Amino acid sequence: MMHPFAYASASDADQAVAVVSADPNASFLAGGTTQLDLMKDGVLNPERLIDITGLPLGGITHTDSAIRVGALTTMEELAADAVVGERLPFIREALLLGASTQLRNMATIGGNLLQRARCRYFRDPTVAACNKRNPGSGCAAIKGIQRMHAILGTSDHCIALHASDVAVPLTALDAIVHVQGADGPRSIPLTQFYLPPGDTPHVENVLRHGELITAIEIPLLPEGARSHYIKVRDRVSYEFALTSAGVALVIEDGVIQEARVALGGVGTIPWRAWGAEDVLRGARADAGVFRSAAEAALEGARPLPGTAFKVELAKRTLVRTLDTVAGALS
Structure with missing residues (x-):
């Protein structure tokens, strides 16, 4: 049951930041x-919510080299932007694959970047052992059901997966928050x-308490680049990724000049x-190079029995994405 909380609507960003800070x-x-959802489940219990939806933090502005996306821009609005469709198609693909139309019309870009882990143990407050929810309590997932968990960047304290789709191509593009x-x-x-996660899984990002995301700056791919996002999941409709890959390439005369x-x-x-980018740059765009890039991408993976299948699946996902992009450029 949701705990009681105070509610206020912010009139400007400075006020919102001051109150929350x-x-x-x-x-x-x-x-x-x-x-x-997390409040209803009893995972989050804020005593005060400051509604920022009335702040002027929406909209998309364009320059010759980048787009600036207000944090309150919805997923659907960004997916519909003509420049995104033309110059950043793998962002559009990730947005459309990331949620249903109803959710895309509600969910904001800033919020999408901050979405919490989809770990069933984190989201169930009756499970005591969750270092992300209760620091120092342990990680039930490590000995539990692991299928939807991570194999890269894990620690002995947490294997929870980051679930955002659009964050994948944004990370490839060196977006700025x-x-x-x-x-x-x-x-x-x-x-x-x-x-x-390291030994502090409850600290998920570098934001200080009270800091408000106002915009995301996304560099445009150079003219002639092609990109693609592939998402592998258990079902086509509204499901989180088992593996996914976001790739952008610039290829000239069969040689990869730039790779993200x-x-x-x-x-x-x-x-x-x-590591995959290092393998690709300066190499011929062929199946052997793509497989070598996939091997490099998964170097350091730490699978558990329930996630061991993801190592090869992720490699094949990346190879398929690279092959698709290279085919579009041929």
Whole structure:
């Protein structure tokens, strides 16, 4: 049952930040598609919610090199943007595969980046052992049902998966998260935004309490680049990824000049496959290189019995995505 809480609607961003920063038991409320579920389940129990949906933090602006997306822009609005469809198609694909139409019209881009783990043990407060929910209590998933958990970036304290689809191509693109806090604004590269669990799984990102995401800056791919997002899941309709891959390539005369690769469904954070990119750059776009890139992408994986299948599945997902993108460029 949801605990009682106070509710207020923010009139401006400075006010919202000031109120939440001053109260450790306060939280922002935007689309609420994950937050309210967790409150109903008793996983989150904020004493005060500050509704930011009336703030002017929506909309998409374009430059020659990037787009700036207000944090309150919905998933559906971003997916419908013409520049995204033309220059960043793997972002559009990830958005459309990430949620139903109803949810895409409610869920915000800022909220999507902050969605919490889909671990069944984290989301069940009757399970005592969850370091993400109760630091120091243990991790029930390590000896429990592991199928939907991570194999990259895990620790002995947590194997919970980061579930966002759109965060995968955004990570590949070196997107920048702009935030406003009590100490002023700052900009954080998405590749530095998320924190692997280590021995503090409850600390999921570098945001300070009271900091508000205001916008996400997304660099455009160069002219001639192609991209694709593939999501492998148990069913086609509304399901989270077992594995996914977001790939962008620039190929000239059969040689890969630029490569951006990130994986989903396998990491405790959206997983930038730096090793795969190193293999791809300067190499011929062929099956052997793609397989070598996939091997590099999964280097360091720590599967458990219930997630061992993900190692090969993730490699095949990446190879298929690379082959699809290279085929579109041929």
